[in-house]
Amino acid sequence: MTAVRAARELSAPVEDYLKAIFEIAASEGTPVGVATPETTEAGVAGTNEIAQALGFAPASVTGMLRRLAEQGLITYERYRGVRLTDKGRRAALRTIRRHRVIEAYLTSALGYPWDRVHAEAERLEHAASDELIDRMASAIGEPATDPHGAPIPTREGTLAARPLIPLSEVAAGGQVRVRQVGDRDPERLRYLAELGIVPGVNVQVLAHAPFGGPISLLVGAEEQHISREGKRGGRGTAPVKHAIGPTLAAEVFVTALERPRTQPARAKRQS
Numbered sequence: 001m002t003a004v005r006a007a008r009e010l011s012a013p014v015e016d017y018l019k020a021i022f023e024i025a026a027s028e029g030t031p032v033g034v035a036t037p038e039t040t041e042a043g044v045a046g047t048n049e050i051a052q053a054l055g056f057a058p059a060s061v062t063g064m065l066r067r068l069a070e071q072g073l074i075t076y077e078r079y080r081g082v083r084l085t086d087k088g089r090r091a092a093l094r095t096i097r098r099h100r101v102i103e104a105y106l107t108s109a110l111g112y113p114w115d116r117v118h119a120e121a122e123r124l125e126h127a128a129s130d131e132l133i134d135r136m137a138s139a140i141g142e143p144a145t146d147p148h149g150a151p152i153p154t155r156e157g158t159l160a161a162r163p164l165i166p167l168s169e170v171a172a173g174g175q176v177r178v179r180q181v182g183d184r185d186p187e188r189l190r191y192l193a194e195l196g197i198v199p200g201v202n203v204q205v206l207a208h209a210p211f212g213g214p215i216s217l218l219v220g221a222e223e224q225h226i227s228r229e230g231k232r233g234g235r236g237t238a239p240v241k242h243a244i245g246p247t248l249a250a251e252v253f254v255t256a257l258e259r260p261r262t263q264p265a266r267a268k269r270q271s
Contacts (some may be wrong), residue, residue, distance in 0.1 A: 012126040015095040017064055018073060020053045021045040022092035044081040048073060090157050097153040099125040100146035101137045103183075104191055107147045109116075110141040114147040114190035130155075148189070149180030149199035149253070168215065168249035170205045176254035177202050188251065195242050197252060206241070214243040 025043025034057075051061040065082055068074045073088035084092060102121040106112035110118065128136075134155060137143065145151050153159045164179055178201045181192055192198060196219045206216040220239030 001151050012066065013064070014071075014073070014123065015126060016054060016090065017050070017068060018088050018092040019095045019099070020050055020080060021074065022089065022096065024053060025050045025084070044077065044083055046081040048144075050082075050230065058187040062208075063118045065104060074137060089212055092182070093153040093157045093159060096159075097157075098130075098133045099154045101133045101143075101151055102150065103148070105136040105140055108143070109136075109191075114183075114193065115186035118186075131234075144182075145199065146183075147199075148183040149178070150183070151257045152153075164253035164255060167203065167205070167252040167254050169244045170254065172205055172207050175202065175204045175257045177257055178252060178254050180253040182251040188248065192248075192252070195244070197244075205255065210214065211245055214245055215249050216241065216243050217227060230268045 027100070036119060047061055048060055049063065049133050050056075051058045054061070065074065066080075068088070069076050072085055073091065074082045074084055076082050099121045102124050103117040106117045106120055107114055137152070143152060151159055151162060162179065167176065167178070170176055177201050178197060180199060181189070181197070184191065197203065197217075204218040206211035206218055208215050218239045219242055268270075
């Protein structure tokens with residue numbers, strides 16, 4: 001039996017556990033489910049975090065973790081948590097690739113709104129073959145990210161690190177580009193789309209209200225954006241002022257905009 005075939009014969013619960021461990025370990029300091037930066041070599045996932053992410057009791061999670069360790073998919077460190085082995089990491093990335101390609105295909109090819117694709121992908125990711133996923137990715141132009149901005153692992157199982165920061169941590173005056181948003185809450189996704197705060201959009205932080213108050217933003221959707229229904233559209237409109245709470249801003253991940261290089265002034269010609 002080949003390694004690829006063996007990996008694909010993992011059960012759906014095992015794949016769910018490995019994906020959850022990957023995302024928790026990769027998202028230290030960020031909400032569960034937003035894997036950024038996407039590097040897990042040193043990442044550790046705690047038992048309680050895994051139980052919370054999957055909605056299981058910690059006792060039942062402990063039993064499954066023992067089985068995963070016996071299969072060589074994780075290692076367990078007492079009082080610290082679990083780490084994926086190389087074998088476990090490859091399996092997790094394979095599942096994540098299937099999930100994110102399915103999300104991208106549903107929005108690009110079938111017109112699904114971005115707030116509905118996560119639940120559909122959760123149902124389909126365990127049934128789809130790697131060949132089908134590769135064909136789906138090819139049919140929509142090999143997207144680099146899913147509709148929520150999360151990077152899609154390659155066929156070879158690689159995933160580039162991306163140094164993202166939460167929008168809530170950007171100081172007043174900062175100009176950033178939205179790269180990724182949390183995908184677990186459909187209502188939140190619909191609201192972000194209404195505000196135009198979607199991957200590819202530029203945002204300037206105008207002010208932070210004191211004592212945890214709202215953050216004032218100037219949202220300028222110069223790039224392709226997702227409409228109120230969650231569909232990708234054309235060029236954006238004029239910048240619009242909005243205010244959002246710090247909790248919501250913490251679910252939006254951004255990179256700083258590079259300042260344009262200025263051309264050196266030409267010396268005046270002496271007469």
